[in-house]
Amino acid sequence: MxxxxxxxxxxxxxxxxxxxxxxxxxxxxxxxxxxxRQSTRNVGSVNGVDISAQDFLQKVSMAEKNSQGMSNTQASNGVWEQEVKQILLDAEFEKIGLKIGKEQMINVIKQNPNFAQDPRFLNAAGQFDVNKFNEFVASIKSSQPDQWNNWLAYEKQLQQMATEQMYYTMIKAGLVTTKSDGKFAYERENDKVNFDYVAVPYTTINDDEVKVSDSEILDYVKKNPKKYKSENSREIEYVFFENKPSKEDEDEMKKTIEGLLSGRVVYNDKTGTNDTLPGFKGAKNVEEFVNANSDIKYDSSYVAKKDLPLENQEQLFNLSTGEVFGPYIHNGYYCLSKMMGRKGGATAKASHILLSYAGKMPGITRTKEEAKAKAEELLKQAQANPSSFAMLAMTNTDDPGSKQTGGMYDNIQPGQMVKTFNDFVFNNPVGKIGMVETEYGFHVIKVDDKYDAVRLATIAQKIEPSEATADAIYVKATKLEAEAADKDFDKVAKEMGLTVVPAMNVKATDESLPGLQNQRQIVLWAFGKDTKEGAVKKFDNLEGHIIAKLKGKNETGLISLEEAKQTVLPILRNQKKAEKIKAKMQGATLEAVSQKSGAAVNVASNVTIDNPSIPNIGQEPKVVGTAFGLGNGKTSKLIEGQMAVFMIRTKDVVKAPALPNYATYTAKIKTQTQGASSYRVIAALKAAAKIEDNRAALQ
The missing domain is CATH 1.20.5 (Single alpha-helices involved in coiled-coils or other helix-helix interfaces)
Structure with missing residues (x-):
């Protein structure tokens, strides 16, 4: 006191x-x-144009709200890419003087179904009326300032989209595909070459017979900077201590839940006597019993057999009313389940074809009469051949949610669909095909299946580590952190019987590591200005403990040495192996080289430029290209291929017969070229731009 x-x-x-x-x-x-500092106001810049941090964060927040399940990092990356693209395109628009005029904006608005089908903007003939639309906009401006500001923002978005579309259209128009291009594509695909060859694979020399130094790898990367360009990155390695229960914890949990099967005696403080409490099977109020003893609350819904735990599906579905099954393990829980009831046809599977009409769904122009006539036609086809229903749905339905599944919806609950649809499905037998009308249009429906369902009362207790187990895991993680601070990380981990996981090429905007999701705090630590190479730190979360080491920093603008070893090391190793192999492949003819090297003379037949594959070896474009260019009966010099060193002798080149025209090939190339043009334009603009990304400093 x-x-x-x-x-x-x-x-x-x-x-x-x-x-x-x-x-x-x-x-x-x-x-x-x-x-x-002033710099905190900007999140980065593109060619000197700053990106406001405040605006950027607002857009990220909006993206998270509008996209369910999107993480903050995913939203940040998406908004960043959009901001960079916008600045680059705006600069291009300004250079060429590209703008959208009033007439063009009206055309954009007229093409939007949300405006084109709005009754407020239609004249007596049902056509979009520009004057009505302008009157509506004017009324908003004069009387509704908030909506007017929203409209201006939306109009700006439409203008940007239309300008981008015009820009891409102009680029596509400038991409010319000639008849010669079409002819060349045809020949690449259909001209064939036959040749003999001797090949000595690189695998005939062991990797340890050739040495490639780290400096050689780095020199190769520096000589090819465009090919091996990279953002600043970090190399991390970590050990994960999962916070999971021991065998003893599982056994103890099993005893606890088994104790709920039978009655038990407890002392009653109020009466001073011992009371006998019933077990799960004899409990009078099952819902109350479950909620008092389970980590998952009582669920009164009926469940189809296919939705029960697979390992115990038969036992659970075939229980008698009042019978208890368990304990069993499901999704990390020890469970007991009691049969409460059974219902026939509780859920259903059905397929449908929706024929909508104007005014019901955006973009639909057919009349109600036309939709009904089309639905009746499809109904007859489906009734005549029920097995064709899925294909009819995929090619005719207006429901985007089921188009790719052949119109099918599974596990339909009573009341889930609109009333007439629901009534047809649950009031008709399996196999019935019919038509109903709903607020969305006309539906041709096929009842595919109905499922009996059961209602189970389930007690589920999470299998978690005991306090002693959790403490032991924590002590082990702390020991690694302490010892690895001034000793070799890999060696200490190995002595403790632990697995070290590498994480190479980690970017500042990443949020996960290989094998571990949602590790943004580790990435931020690795990029922190006070975190030095070799630093070790422990990170705790609900799943366990992570001991991370910052193994290296890469701020050169090129990929790191460890990453380069994955791609560059095989290239340099094969180059050195090629020199050794060439020394064995002596001779001016295939037969002489075959005798010296011990490799057989083989035949490659009907090989094309488009598919330069050599049997039993693989893709060898350099070798096949040489074969086409040699001339009949000519022998090549030694060729360093992808998989081996070759010498070839061309037998003949079989030219494909000429076509009357090559329009099909020309059109194919044009479509491919134009289809990739917008992506290539943005990639080229980004490659030529000076982009500063300071997002990591905001997080």
Missing amino acids: AVLSKIRQRSILLIGVIGFCLLAFVIGDVIQSGGF
């Missing part, structure tokens, strides 16, 4: 001290992180 009295007497002093410390902490953090 005396201590409490002294604390009360000095409470004002304590509050003052705490407040001063908090203020000092905040100010110190601001100073340390470079706060109050």
